[in-house]
Every structure is written in C-alpha cells, then in structure tokens.
Amino acid sequence: MTELQLSDAGPGTPAPLLSIDDLHVDIASRERTVHALDGISLDLAPGEALGVVGESGCGKTMTALSVLGLLPPGGAVTGGRILFDGQDLAAASAPTLQDVRGNTVGMVFQDPLTSLNPTMTIGAQVAEPLLLHREGIGRKEAWARAEEMLRLVGMPQPSERMKAYPHQLSGGMRQRVAIAMALVCEPKLLIADEPTTALDVTTQHQILELIDNLRRTLGMAMILVTHDLGVIANRVDRVAVMYAGKVAEQADVRDLFARPRHRYTEALFAALPERAAERGTELHTIPGLPPSLTVRPTGCRFAPRCLFATEECREREPELGPELAQELVPGSEASPGSETSLESEAPAHELVGAEHRFACFHPVPHGDAPEAQVVTPPPATATEPGEVLLELDALVKEFPLTGGPFARRRGTVSAVGGVSLTVRRGETFGMVGESGCGKTTLGRIVAGLEEPTAGTVRFDGRDLAGLSRTERRAHRRRIQLMFQDSTAAMDPRMRVGEILREPLVIQGVGTRADQERLTAGLLDAVGLPRGAVHRYPHEFSGGQRQRLGLARALTLSPDLVVADEPVSALDVSVQAQILNLMRELQHDRGLTYLFISHDLAVIRHLADTVGVMYLGKLVETGPAEQVYAAPLHPYTRGLLDTVNVPDPAVAAAGDREPLHGETPSAAKPPSGCRFRTRCPLAQDVCATTEPPVSTPNGAGHQVACHFPLAAPRLASRV
Amino acid sequence: MTSAASTTAPVTAPGHEEAAQATPSLARRTLQVFTGNKLALTGVVLLVLLLLFSYLGPLLYDTEQTHTDLSQANLSPGTDGHLLGTTDLGYDMVGRLMVAGQTSLEIGLAAGLLATLFGTVYGAVSGYFGGWVDAAMMRITDAALAIPAMFLLVVVAAIITPTKGVLILIIAAVAWLSPARLVRGEALSLRNREYVQAMRMMGGGGARAVFKHIVPNAIGTVIVNCTFQIADAILYVSYLAFLGLSIPPPSADWGSMLSAGITYTQNGYWWLIFPPGIAIVLVVAAFNFIGDGLRDAFEVRLRK
Amino acid sequence: TREGGRVDMGPTGGVPVEGGTATMALPPNATPNWIFPIGPPGYGASYNAGIQFLMFMPVYDAVLDKDKGGLTTHGPSTLGLKPKYSDGNKTVTVPLRKGVKWSDGKPVTARDLEFWFNLLKANKANWGSYSVGTMPDNVKRFETLDDHTVRLRLTRAYNPDWFTANQLTLMRALPQHAWGARTDGGPIGDFDRTKKGAKAVFARLTQHAKSLGSYGSDPLWRTVNGPWKLAGWRDSGQVTIVPNEKFTGPKSQRPHLDKVVFKPFTTADSEYNVLRSGGVDYGYIPPSVMAQKGKFEDKGYRVDPWEGWAATYIVYNFNSTHAGPLMRQLYIRRAMQHLVDQKAMSDVIWQGSATPTLGPVPVTPKSQYLSRAMERDRYPFSVDKAKSLLKAHGWETKGGTARCVRPGTGADECGKGIERDDPLELTLLSQSGSTETTNMMQELKSSLSKAGIDLTVRQQPLNSVLGNSIPCTAKDPGCDWDMSFFGTAGSWYYPLNPSGEQLFSTGASANFGNFSDKKADRIIRAVQYSPDMKAVHAYGEYLADQLPVMWMPNPAYQVSVIRNDLRGIEQNPTVTFAPQDWYYVKKDQGGAGSEKTGSEKKGAEK
Amino acid sequence: MTGFLVKRFLQALVVLFLVSIIVFVLLHMLPGGPARAILGPKGTPQQITDFNHQQGYDRSLPTQYFMYVKRLFTGDLGDSYKLNSPVFELLKQRLPKTLLLTVLSTALAVVIAIPLGLLQAVRRGKASDYALTGLAFLLYATPVFFLGLIMIILFAQVIPIFPAEAPQGESIGELLKDFSGLVLPVVTMAFGIVAMFSRYMRSAVLDNLTEEYVRTAMAKGQSSRRIMVRHVLRNALIPLATLLGLYLPTLFSGALVVESMFNYPGMGLLFWNAAQGSDFPVLLGVTLVVGIATVVGSLLTDILYAVLDPRIRSVA
C-alpha cells in the first residue's frame, strides 16, 4: 500500500530516499503535551547530506528520532508520513521498523559514552547489527566484518580493541565505535544527532572527516543534526533551519550562508562571534527565547523575537516555500519566477531539492550581505590595561591518580605543569586549549579552590600562600569564579535572593536591608527583574541563570572574575547576550577577567590577551590579534586550522593543516615538549628538552617552542 | 530599515513566563506524581484510617484498658458485645488495638524521626568533611552494620528494661545507620557540587555547607528514607516484642499483642493474632507505599 | 511418619510389650551438658542429674514410694538401703545394695563412695551443690565399714530426715577402678586419698567432661552401673540411651524399651509443633494450650501437668531504699497477699496448670512435710479485707493511691519509718519472656490498684532480674528494688526436705530480700537439727503466716503430653525420670500397636 | 589489586575490632554479669565470686578485652558456659548449617525476584505492576515471625504437608536428606528477601531502561525482548549481585528468627539461646563470625562487582 506514494517525486528528479511529509510529533507527559514537531517536511536524495540546525529545543532531535520510531516514552507521531524507500515508517509495525533500524538506516547519538552498553565488548556491540540483520552470517564472520569496520573508522589496533569495553576508550574512539556500529550494515542513510558536540574541536574535526569519507565511499545519504553552524557549513549539501518545531528555512548550504532569507537564520548568523565586525564590538543578539511548544502559537513562531514582525506575522503563519512574488527583489541570480513550480524549476538546479525555501513574510532582501548591512554599535572601549593584578609563577598542580577500587595509587596527573603568566588590571585574559589541558584547574587555583602543588600565585603583589586565615578570608572577596554550568553552581533549594546574598552573609557585609539593596542593584545590572529574588534557579532559562551567576560573582565587588567556560553551554543567540553583558559590566566596573574557553572565536572576540594551553603547559601567550594573526606555536596554528568556520567558502579552501592524533594522557605527559607527539615540526630535541620561552615576534608575544613558526599567516579566519 | 537586531538596551529577558511554566514547582510536581501513584494514595488512605482508628477510636468506643478482668478472658468475637473478643486478660480486643496502635505509631514515628535526624547529620558531616573524618565515621557505621540488627536487639533485649523511651532509643540506635550511609553518599557527591564550591570560595565554612546546602539538598532522600525508617521502626517494635521486649503492661503495642497472641496460636484464638498482625503489616506497608510514592516524586534512586 | 501423630489407643488397657523407642522432649533451654556426676557450678541442673542417674545409680534419691504414696529417699532404683542414724543422730551408716556390678564386671563397693567423697572434699569449690557448712563440711569422718557399708561421722546432730533427704541424696558411687587415674593413660590407684591426688583425678575427669561432643565415644563414661548406658550425646544436647545389658541391679529396674531419646528444644513453640506432628512421644505443651487439652486427648495422648516440688513467690526487699519500711509491715504484706487472686491466675492465666502456693511447703503432692493447717489458704483473695487492713492502719486512698494519714508506730498507725502522706507505691522487677508471667503481673498490678497500691512492673530478662535482686542493705546503691519475681518456672525447687535454710534464714545465700526474723531462724534451724517432724510443720505454718515473700501460683514443671500407649511414667516432683519403668502397650486384640511404634520410631530416628 | 586487598583487609580489621568492642561493651552492661545466669538462683555468693574470678569478670573491662583478644590470636574463642564445648567447635558445626539455610533461601528468592522485578519494570504503572509492587511491600511489611507463623498454620497444621520443625541432622548431608523439613524455613526466609530484591530489580531495570545505550540497541534493530535479555538484564543484575553481599547482616537477622521459629540447628539459634542464657563467649564468637562474614561478604561484593562490571575490572 505504501508503494502508491512512490511516484510523488517528479520524473526528472531521482526519487528521494527519505521523504518526511507534514510530520507532527507530540510528546505527552502527565502534566502537558509538547507539540515537538508541527508539520515538518523534508526530502533527502540518495547520497545527499542534509544538515538540520537550530537553537536548543526546536525539535532537531525529535526529527531524527522519529525517522526510526525511537521517540521517547510518551512521544508519538500524530500526523504525516515518513517515507523511506517507499515504506511509511511512521505507520510501520514493530518488526518492519526493527528491520530498517541498523540495517538500512544507521544512527549515531551525541554522547558516545552513554550510548554504548558499558558491559559489552566493543566487538560484540559492533557485530550485533550484523547478527540481527544478515541472515545466515555466523558469529565468526560477523566479528571479522566488525573488525574490518573498526579499521575503516580509523580505530588503531582494531583486533585488540574488539575485546575492549567502552570505558577503556577515549571519547573520540568511542564515537568511532558508535559510527562503526551504525555503518556495519552499510545503510543507505545515516542519521547523526550531534555526533561531535561532546568532543574537542580536533577530535570533532577528525570524526567529521571520517563521516565525510565514509559517506562518500559508501554512497550514503546523511542527516546531520547539530546546533553548530560551523559544522554545518563544512559538512553538508543542504541545510534545514528549524525553529520551534518547524522548518524555517531550507536551502543549499552555500546559498544559505551567503544569502539567508529567513529573519531567524539571519539573526543566528549575526550572533556568531566570528561574524562580529571586529574584536571588542558588541554582538548581535536575538532577544528572548524560543516559545514553549505546549501550545501551538498563532502566526509566525519567530514573530515575538523578530524585529521585522508585523501584524501579519502575528496572525498568519507563513508557509514554507520558495521565493514569494511580492518579496522578490529583481536581479537576484536565483530568480525563480513567482509562479514557479517545483518541476519547472528543476532543470535550473544541479542538486535535487536545492531550491531555497523559507517561511517568512518579510525575508531578508536578496543581494544583501548581512554583515555589510549591520549597524555596528560603537565598540565598547576597553579600559586601558593597568598594573599587574595577577601573577602566576611556575604554577604546578598534580592530582593523585587513583584508579578504580582495585588499583593502587598509580602516580599523578599533571594537570598544570608549570605555568607562568601575568594578568593586568582591567584586561581580559583569554585562556584556550583542548579539553583536559588544565584550563579549569588553573582557574580553580587562581580562585583559591585548589591549592597548587608548586609555584606561587601573586595577587596584587601579595603571595597568596603567605596569607593568614583571616587575610585569606578577606582575600576571597577579591577573586570570584563564574561557573560554566550555572545550574550546578546554584543551590537548587535556595531562592535567588538568598543565593545572591550568600556571599554577603558569609563575609558579614552589611545588614539584611543593605544586602537586599545591593542584590537588587545587581539584578538591574545584569538585566533581570528585581522580582527574581523570590524565585528558584530552575525557574530561569540557561541564559538568565548565567546572568545570575555573573551577578553573584559580582556581589562582593571583586577585582578579578575567573569565568570558566561561561557560555559554552548556551546557544549562540544567548551566548551573544552574555558576552555583551560581560563586556558591558567590565567597562562599567573596571573588572579584570580571566576568561576560560575552548572556543577560539569567543576568546578572540572578548580577550585582550590570549593564552594557549596544551596538556598543562602554556604554549603561547600574547595580544589576541597577534596570536590569531601570527600564531607562533604549531599547536596554536593547528587549532586555528581545525576550527569549523561557519562559512562554506572558507571550508572549501584547502590550505588548512588541522591537528591530527589524540591528546596524550596527562598522567604520562610526553617528555620534553608535550606537544611533540602531534607536532608536524617535531625533531629529536623536542623529546629531550623542554622548550624555552621565547619572544620572536616582539615582547608580549611569548611562545614555548623549539621551532616557532616564522612566517606569520596573513589572517586568521576565526 | 534592514538592520539586524539592535541590542544596546539591556535585555529584559522575556522568557520568564515560559521558563517558569516549563518547570512547575517541585512541591507541585511532587503532589502530582504522588496523587497519580495509586499505591501511594492507598498508603495515605490506609495511614489516615489507622490513625483515626487509633486516636479517634477510643473516643467513640470506650473500653476498660487498665484493669484486667480475668472473668472475661479469652472471649471469642461477638461474645458479650466484644466485637473482636477479649484478650487473655479480659481486655476488649478492639479497644486494645486502638490503644496499642497509638503506642506503635508513636514509637515508630519517634524512632524513625530520631534515627533519620541523627543519621542525616552524621552522614552529612562524614560525607562533607571526607578524608580521615569520613573514614573513621564510616568504620563505625560499618562495624555497627556488620552486627545484624536482630543480633543487637537480642543482646539488648537481654539487658534492658523496656519503656517507651528506651524502645525508641534502641530502635533509633539500630536504624540510624541506613540514613547515615545514604546521606553520606549524597554528601560525598553534593560536596563537589559547584554551588558548594562556590560557597567555599566566598569563604563559607563547614557548618554552613552541611546545614545550608548538603542537608537541604539531600532532603528528598532524607524524607523518603524517613518514611521507610518509620515503617522499619514499627517492624522493629514487633520484633522486640517477639524477643520479649515490649513496653510494660497495661500499655501495649501491636507487636506485643501479636507476640502475646502467638501464645494462643494452637488454641485457635485467631482474634488475638490476626488483628494485630494485620495492623502491623498494613501500617508498615502504608508507610512503604508512601515512601515509594515520594521516591518517585523526588526521583531518588532506589539504591541505598 | 510426621503428620498427624495420632495414637490409636486409650489411656488404659492394652497389652504391655517389650521394646520400642521413646522420644522425650526436654524443656526449652534444658540442654543436657554434663555427664560427670559431680557437676561444677552451673552444671547441676535437674536434667543433667536426671540423665546421670540413669547410668550411675544414685545412692539416695527422691523416689516415689508406691506403697505409701509419698516421696522417700530410697527404693529399687537406689544403691543405698535405708540409712541408719545412731550416736544421737551424729553418725549415719549407709548400707549399699549387694551384688550390683559395674558394666565392666567389677562390683560396686564402698570404695566407690569413698572415691566420691575424697574427690568432693578436695574439690568442693568446684562442686555446684556445695554451700558452706553442708556436705562435705558437715562430715567429720568418712569410714568404710566393709565393701557394702560406709559410715559418716557428722560434726553435730542432724535431723535424720533432713540429712538423708538433703545431704545423702548428694552422694554418688563412682567407678574408682576405672576413673582413679591422675592423667590420661596414667596408672589407676588410690590417688584420691591424698588431697593433691584427688585434685588431679578430679581435674582429669572434669577435663573429659568438658568435651560434650566426645561423650558418646569417650571410654571413660562407658563404665556404668545404672539400667542404661549412653548411645549418643550430640552437641545440641540430644542424648540417646539404650539398656545397659550388663545391669545387675534389681530386676524391676531393667528397661523395657530399646532406646530413649532426650531431645532438647529451644522454644516451647518449636517443641509444640513437633509434638503435634508426632515427633515426640513424651512432650509438653505451653500452659496456654491447656485449653486445647481435648484435642490431644482425641489424638491419643494424655495430658498430665507435672507438678514440681517447688514454691513460687515474689521476693520482698525488706531493705529497699525506698519501700523497705512498707515491706516490713506485716499488715501491708497481708493486705497485698489478699490481693493476689491465685486461684483466678492459676485457672485463667495458667489455664489450670499452676496451683496456688500457700506457704513454703509445697501443697502438692501431699507429703509428710505438710500439715493440715498448711493446706488452708490464710489469705484468700479479698479486696475488702485488704482495704480494711490498710484503713485500720491509717491509710487512705487519695487520687487512686493509698497514702499514710496516721504515721506512727501504734497499732492503728502506719508503722515505723513511714511518714505522713507516704504513698503505697512499689516497683516490681519481673522476668520477661513469658506471657503467663506478664499476665500475672498485669493482673497483680490491676488488683493491687483496687486497694490503692500502685505497682510499677519493670520487666527484665531472667538473668537481669536475678542479677538485680541481690541481697543488699538500704545504703547500697543496688538496693532500690522493692519486689522481684523470677518464678515463671517456679521460684525455688526444693531438695526432698523443703526446709528453707537457704531461703528464709537471715543472711542465707538465696534470701534475696533480706528477710530476717529471729523466730523464723530458730525454727528453720530446728528443721535441720532436731529429729522432730513437728519442726517442719511449725516452720511451714509460721512462714506461711509471716509472708516473707508474696506467694504466687506455682506452675507445673511442665504440662506433659504423653502417648497413650506409652505407660509406666510417674512424674517425679523432683523432676528426675525413670525410663526403665516405661513401656509400650498394644491393643488387646493383638493389633500392631507397639511393634509398629518401635519400628516406626526407628525409622524416624534414621 | 593486591594494594586494594591489603587496604580492604586493614579496613576489615578495624571494623572487626570495632565490632568486638561494641559487643564486648554491650555484654558487660548486663547487670551482675553472666554469673547469675549460669549459676541460677541457687548459686551461692561464693560460687558467683569464684565464677567471676575464673572468667576474669572481676577485672577491668579493658583488661578483660585485652585478654579476650589475646586468646583470639591463638584461635581460642573460649568455651560456652551453657553448652560445655569450645565456641570454635560450635561455630564449626553451626555456621555451615546457617549458610545452607541462607544460601537456599537466597537462591530461591533470587530466582523468583529477578523475573518478578523485570515484569514489574516492564509493566510499570500498569495494574499488574501495582499489584506486584503492592504484594512485595505487603510481604516486606510482614514480620518474619508472623510470616513463619502463617506458614506453619497453613502448611503444617491446616494442610499438613510439611513438618513444622526443621531437620535436626548433624551434618549438611543429613539436613538435605530430610528436605521436606527445610521447605518451610527456607520459604519463610525467602519471602522476605523476594520482596526486597524484586524492588531493587524493578528499579535497576527501570534505571537501565532510561539509559541511552538502550536507545542505541533499539537503533540497531533489536526487538524489545532481546534488548531486555541481552542488554538491560545483564546491566541490572550487576547492582543486584552486589546487593547480596551488603545484605548479609539482614540475611543473618532473618536466619536468627527463622531458626528459632523452626528449631533449625544453625548459628542464629545458637545465638538466640546464648543470649537467653548470657553465654558470653558464644555471643561474642557468633557476632565475630558474622562480622567476619559480613566484612568478607562486602569484600567479595567488591570483587564480584569488578568481575561483573568491566568498568571496574579493567582498572585492576
């Protein structure tokens, strides 16, 4: 019966492999029903890669999951069809679905640790789909094929790894296993839901490369779900931008990045720090939050946050379609006629379904390069850096390494391996590096949460180790830490008022009335209503909580705020709000920031001085422009080359030398230069001698490398 | 006219309403889950009925419960207006069940609460301070746990003259271990929570951490455990009675009624055995039902 | 063979048969644990003595005199014949039954008695039955007249009845020729005749007796002279005996059964369950089940309370820090005794398995020690009498509690040491763990309260009660207890002569409540020393009246339940047993009665 | 591994030391000491003094404790006052019997609890889940002695199919030969455990069902049944297996009641009797052995955990 629908596609286009048609998904729980997907239509040709992007909660995951009928408990398809290879999967029986899953459609999930069975060997897990789907295949053969597959996904020593358990592998390796598992039956379609979000930039890059290659060799189609515009720009043919359970815009990837039409897409791009006109300027933000999907809003779903919204937008819902006649700007190259139908347009496109569709009454006019049109607010002039506020000298932190219960102490983890740096009053010191390189540890030592194993921390000229108990207590006021996860950093059982007052109570500052006055002022400063004091942290959105975190960090009027990945859990739109706020407050209050992030773009946007860490070592520091423009350390350069720039044009350029390999374990850091195992320039001396700090590029720009890069690159793309 | 979002004005977050309604308050959610759980509801109803029976009952159904009347001993149900017959000392069984119910419930509640209170503080302190404090405190609980509760009770029963207060103390002394270990586990993880670190960074001390952050945040676990503790305490009361350690007559508890009734198993005096036995089972089950419902509500894992 | 356990036989009639196995249940916690007939302290329990007597014939023992219907000290089961007193009761001659041999063929002689005496003399501190001034202290000289006669020269004149009943019954004949070595494998000889040698010999025997598990295999215990010999002694205390085929005693003492198993139980409940399923032939039921007597009778069992030679009472602490003055007033003790409804307690709480205690001398079974006057209840239950006694002495009930309104020492005044407004409040330590006792105390509390006496009952385990009820003076810290009860299984089991020298004489070891009465002391001494039987009567009557303790219902040793086809069982009040008298009967018609029983029991034993 | 074992062993020693102190102190709170209990009301003051002197009860508590520990090191647990045998001998006989009882009932309980818990989890929120959960709680709420009583009334009295007394054999073999006698004690004891374990099983399965690897397994195209068996059950059994070690004390508690109800000649009964007779050496001995069993149990639990859970195993 499902075969009838096969003929939907026109004769000229190859039949789509997957065709989602007006899909509605509801998730019902005890209290409410979320209309997670509200009429999604997507087509995917064989071999095509479709990217799905959008803010958190807009339905990306639900789209991916509904294809295989893996919706969470309470979730159900309430309307529409999912045609895959002629079968309607939305209405398929359990055995039919089981036959498709893992066989013709493979799936990769975000978290490679939790998505693998912890008590089964890698081999068993990879071989499992074969045993399920390939009739007559024996255990032996399945294992052989699984091993082959592991080799294919770049697993070193696959035959040994077959017997390993997931926890014995690094995150990147686990994700390779997950991919091998999804691909072992050579599916026609791979669905990847945020496959790299949990990984480092470098690993992310490697995994995406791998998927790209495999896709090409196997001729697979792919749906890549991500919130990361950079990833999308580089890896897919076509993009669907989702907003609040609907597709807002759908287009060829280059087309979309070059000429976004939906105002939402445009705003998303504008909020990227990479797109900020200049370092130090304010970022564009999208006010507010996506709507909750418990009620179906009338009109355009983006209208409440859209600066261009009109009455029409609020009343009528725009259809997803190609260029509407009245909005056409003559002279644009794509120039489809107002009445153009899909068929008539088809010959003009090389790619199937590559036509640009969007659901907006007031689209971005054609031909406008968004950046050019943006009115740039005047840059907030950073206060001139003053005297040295913080000085770290040969700081070392080692953690005892205790394995499981059966292991004895197996040595130490060198989290910070001798870092010296200075931070001047009023500046923003940005610290970047891959996961595990010791950024957080460094921040915690500075904030006094961790005692250094060796080395000194001097603050305002005083050695912190020499402070008496009471002095230390008083000193605490002057450095505050802002956490990455503000949810975790706030006692869920305290009201916001109490949370904000807590520092004051502990330090015994003022009467209760004073304290309340102070917190009210702080709430004003971070742009939250004063009524917030009566609410609990969980009643706020992620961005708002981060504002609260900032407010709390400022309660004691510190000199230095250590901000550890304050925005990395946020969507770009919200990230922009917080970054702007931090900048504004720095300006108003003369704050100094030690800003920790793995996101090079964010650091570049915010920091005056940049430090690059690798495996507990500070490999390079210097003024932000210099470091980005002319990196001296091969690692810095590799990092910059690895980053997924949210611009397909750049991605296509071939002069990048991304980092390869994995970071060695901090428990056994390589001798000499710790980066040598991954360094393209490494020589014998690197293994024996720790590189000295030099300043080949002028004072202020230091590098710890035996062979610093001589030729400065023209410009960083970040 | 075609400019993108202007962001100069401080963003007054318009997402409040949504954020607030997206996560209904914990208390409300608790109530919802709770009322949705049929077993928990059954537990509440049972408990209310038993409470009414024990405390309101004597007002409506007045019987002699201090003076014995051997001439009325061991009457079978229905005789002389004794609904459930009389005990071996001539007390009216229904009236006795009411009086005994008060004692059982009071001992159970008091012991359960005491054990929870002490165990919680003990566990929180142990878990928060960690290191050798934790090691020392936990070895003590390990040792106490390594002696089976019944063994302890048997020995204690050979030493102690029971009164209500003594029973409460004995039971609490056996029962505090489980909340202590539970809360310690919570505290171990809570102390690494960023909000506790944040507090430390502001210069806050141990007492504040334990009482302001650890204990309140372990409260779900504590409350759930407390209901189980109460249930267990009532069970312990019955075991103590079985071991010959029950509060002195003429007061009685269900456990002592049951163990006294067991003497007459062979006589077929079922009315001496089943009513108190079933009362114990019901009240213990009721607390367990409630605890289970609460656990669902607090999403506390079943693990110890 | 487990279910039902129905016996198709009435309690009388039937044809006696030889053979068969009988399993007897021992009371809870009565685990036989000592085989050597000189029991160290803590091992002198009646069940140990009872089993020892089966293998080692007692010299004298409380035996039922079938002719006179009372208890006497010698009979076919004893080695000793009627003792002769001479020299103004300062010498006693013990003639031994002739022709009795040890199982190894050696004759039982006076030397074996001397052996016992020598061991005892040198090791008296390690003998459970020893108390200062009595055996062996009161024997000046032990003389062997011939192989079958010994003579004891006493330190003073004794009441022959008392001496035979309470002292000679302790005497044993031990196989000196087999046990007289100092070390394992060492030579056997007359070592016991020196003090050092006696200690060594005794130590060796005690050492052997300390390994319960080896009793069955230890050759030492194989030399017996009783009707039975040991077939097995498990660690759990289960003892199996079989007839001693070498038995040379009186014919009437030859066993009829093939085997007797004594099975210890830890709780009465578990025993009861086994009994119901037919797992024991001679068991017992908890008093509470007396009401179900009929059920057992229907199943072919007879139910027979085994009355013990005992008195049961609540101890008054006359030195109590707080209630001593009250306790010392006889009128108060009388009032209180009037408030003990012993009859109702016996009938309802004990379901008829207890009998009221009327004085220090057991009322049942009847004996020469009981006078007519002692059979009368001097203080029948009467709330009114109690009330008027108190009223007459200046007590008035206010708010439920009687208070002294007329202090002073006059006849109508409260008495010495009692102040105005002193309340009649008492605390009672009572043993826990028994429903009957708990109920008795509750009943007591209830009836005392009717006369305004406020009793607080504190229940403690037996050991604690015993540990707390120590003789003391009012200044001692441990003397704050007023009353104490430890008589769930009877407070005091008497030796044959129920004299109260250990209980009621001033300063006696078991006089826990410090009762002290000059007249009582005098009378008790008379019982021990004067040859006049009236002394016992005077003692019994005086103490019954004086209420040194509060008399309480005396529970049966156990409520025995016996298969109807198991006969010959006399339940001796001193709670020893004589399985040699037991035999099975089968139905007259020649049914398979006992053969079946025998084989069936054998089957179950395997 | 060895390092861990050494550490755990030292910990265990500390725990055992504390256990012995707790029991020692507790026992010595008994008024008058064991003398009265052993000698009875007829014991004379002289005998009591002698007894106390012989046993060292007239010395200070620390001295007594020191003496006790000193003897322990020579493997001497003392002699029972009441049973006239070395405590060591008694334990040697009784411990295996108690283990037999606990092992049989635990095995029975586990065999019932696993499918039961699984069923409850699968039918979560449905009527059958409520019914089974309710039943489990009712069972849990029933005091073991009440349960045993009901069993006896039902199966030994009303329908007399099983004996009310456990077999009294000397050896395990003898006990097993009289298997029908083991039925009621084992079943009574198992019931309480079933209630507990099925609850844990249910929640372990529910926990695992929410894990992401289940979704992965589904994405591979496995049937729910196969996922249950191959993935969920295995992972859910790990915490359950480790629970066994932790519940040893509870099991011993249950054994104590069951043994005294059915007159089963195990360690619980030994302890029960010893407590009633103030048989200190036995009480101390049994507690120590149970303490050791518990400590060893939790050690085995850790090892078992490592064997079952590769996440821990491989670290070794």
Ligand SMILES: Nc1ncnc2c1ncn2[C@@H]1O[C@H](COP(=O)(O)OP(=O)(O)OP(=O)(O)O)[C@@H](O)[C@H]1O
């Ligand atoms: N298990 C669930 N129960 C109820 N609602 C859910 C559940 N999972 C997701 N939702 C809701 O469904 C909507 C779509 O969620 P979905 O996970 O598809 O978003 P997403 O775009 O993948 O977001 P993210 O980037 O955060 O992963 C959201 O409003 C979310 O709150």
Ligand SMILES: Nc1ncnc2c1ncn2[C@@H]1O[C@H](COP(=O)(O)OP(=O)(O)OP(=O)(O)O)[C@@H](O)[C@H]1O
């Ligand atoms: N408390 C700790 N005990 C043991 N090792 C630790 C501890 N904290 C951090 N480490 C180790 O120290 C190293 C540095 O960790 P750190 O958290 O500082 O890195 P990071 O740069 O912040 O990484 P990420 O980007 O993942 O947050 C890592 O190898 C980490 O495993």
Ligand SMILES: [Mg+2]
């Ligand atoms: Mg998602």
Ligand SMILES: [Mg+2]
């Ligand atoms: Mg970090």
